[in-house]
Amino acid sequence: MLRLQRTLAASKRAYHDLATLPGSRPVVSSGPPGYSxxxxxxxxxxxxxxxLGRYLVSKLGKMGTQVIVPYREEDEARIFKPMGDLGQIVRMEWDIRDENMIAECLRHSDTVYNLVGRDYETKNFDFRSTNAVGPGRIAKIAAECGVSQFIQVSHLDASKTSPSKFxxxxxxxxxxxxxxxPTATIVRPGxxxxxxxxxxxNIAVWPxxxxxxxGETKIRPVHVLDVAQALANLLASPQYSxxxxxxxxxxxxxxxxxxxxxxxxxNPPSRAPVLPKAVALALSKVAQSVWWPALSPDEVTRRYINDSDAPGDWDAVGVQPAEIESHALTYLRRYRSAENFVRPTVFPARPAVVSPLTRIC
Incomplete structure (x- = not known):
């Protein structure tokens, strides 16, 4: 009986269930909070x-949001079916070079997230076509279709003067x-x-x-679930322009x-010698001949670039980011041997951080 009363109470709509997005598009919520x-x-x-995209879709589905998930391969899209209630996850095939397919994917949406990006080049897609031209094309079509909010996911180290093409x-x-x-929100995660x-x-496999x-390059790693939650929070608390x-x-x-x-x-530390940059670049060019994604020359260049020291804007998205040590065991325990599987972990001492960060060319 108590559950029935709560359900009936939650089914009553109130004034706060109605929101008006830019362009006078109404958004009306209903039902109890959560998946359904x-x-x-x-x-x-x-x-x-x-x-990142898989975690974002999961977060949005749990909020009761209808999510259109454009995909290139059917096998990659199967994981999305259980992430939302019946009819809430809509899969659509697309191609970033086809404007008609892009328009069909966002035609009825009030918010568009663009997480398209690639940190290595292929014979069909170079850095610029995937990370610059493609997002610009999606944003143009979104503006033409009257989308209210556009969120572009970039990178913390994005810079026109960077030695990295990525x-x-x-x-x-x-x-x-x-x-x-013009009112798009740019998100730059680390x-x-x-x-x-x-x-x-990758460090565990190829140190x-x-x-x-x-190993002197400075990095500011962030948990993928924290970034996904921050992106999901932008749906209710948008940060325009x-x-x-x-x-x-x-x-x-x-x-x-x-x-x-x-x-x-x-496991004992790697005894492999430190490769000079020229040798690493030469080896990475050879590695590109394999059919699977391998270390690219541009990635070697990025290993010599310190992360930007820009302050974080976590307060604006309502998330407190977690330290890497609090999750390291969860993701690395599988690399332990059987006899060490349940042994406690002792983390190394934190290094002294030199400020400000500078770029190493």
């Missing part, structure tokens, strides 16, 4: 099959998005860690590539991360 609710928002998440393309993408959609990341798990620059920096709470070095991974996995 109806938030009234219809959202398109481009780049949803990526590392960071240059990210900066150009921000400019093209703002040109096409390097992400979590399940299936390219940071902690030699993280010893470049003697603003650039939000979302770095990790601490500035660390690759040397410390190597020690951290070694202490958590209880």
């Amino acid at each position: 609710a109806v938030s009234g928002h219809r959202v398109t998440v481009f780049g949803c099959t990526g590392f 960071y240059q393309a990210k900066a150009e993408g921000e400019e093209l998005v703002k040109e096409a959609f 390097p992400l860690f979590g399940y299936e990341d390219k940071l902690l798990t 030699i590539w993280w010893q470049l620059n003697n 603003r650039t939000l920096n979302l770095p990790g709470p601490s500035t660390l070095t690759y040397e410390y991360l190597l020690e951290l991974v070694s202490s958590v996995t209880l």
